[in-house]
């Protein structure tokens with residue numbers, strides 16, 4: 001089974017235990033050998049202190065292959081857009097600058113079941129799109145968005161290296177990966193893929209007359225920066241809180 005490698009010395013990990021060890025609050029994980037050589041985290045520059053060392057068990061490695069196949073994880077580069085009117089439910093139109101093109105580089109798009117599945121080049125581009133469009137109106141129809149989700153690559157699940165360069169599935173499972181069982185979709189998926197919007201977003205609710213284009217990116221920079229940072233760090237912080245509470249008990 002492949003467990004990845006140290007980001008500094010590129011030594012390959014031979015067991016999942018290194019993936020469960022976190023020497024720093026930022027979540028950056030060099031190998032034990034490298035940690036011992038360094039006084040501070042090379043990623044966030046915090047001094048290494050044993051009081052901050054955490055071991056967080058990785059659920060993925062204790063699952064059977066069939067359980068792994070049932071797991072899904074949220075992919076924040078992907079969005080699912082619902083509520084598009086027939087006039088614009090068309091890939092060529094939606095790719096235009098007036099519509100989804102304004103938020104970033106579109107890597108992939110599919111339309112099925114009256115929904116648009118779009119993949120942006122980066123998570124930030126997808127978030128710009130999601131924050132601007134979620135709960136806005138087009139052709140008097142309410143648009144709602146959620147993040148997309150993916151399964152693990154079958155080769156990866158069985159412990160083999162995946163040789164397909166174009167494989168779109170997930171090839172790593174860190175303890176921070178939030179997995180949910182495919183049958184829990186309705187409950188967990190809504191929770192895991194929902195998009196949190198800043199309060200100022202409420203302005204866009206009133207744009208019912210808007211018919212030429214989708215709303216522009218939200219310009220509230222401070223708010224948005226905070227939110228983007230929150231999105232990136234939230235999973236790890238939440239997990240740390242759970243682990244810390246566990247330690248106190």
Ligand SMILES: [Zn+2]
Nearest residue numbers: 006009031034
């Ligand atoms: Zn190393």
Ligand SMILES: [Zn+2]
Nearest residue numbers: 024026041044
């Ligand atoms: Zn760090």
Ligand SMILES: [Zn+2]
Nearest residue numbers: 153162167169
């Ligand atoms: Zn693969």
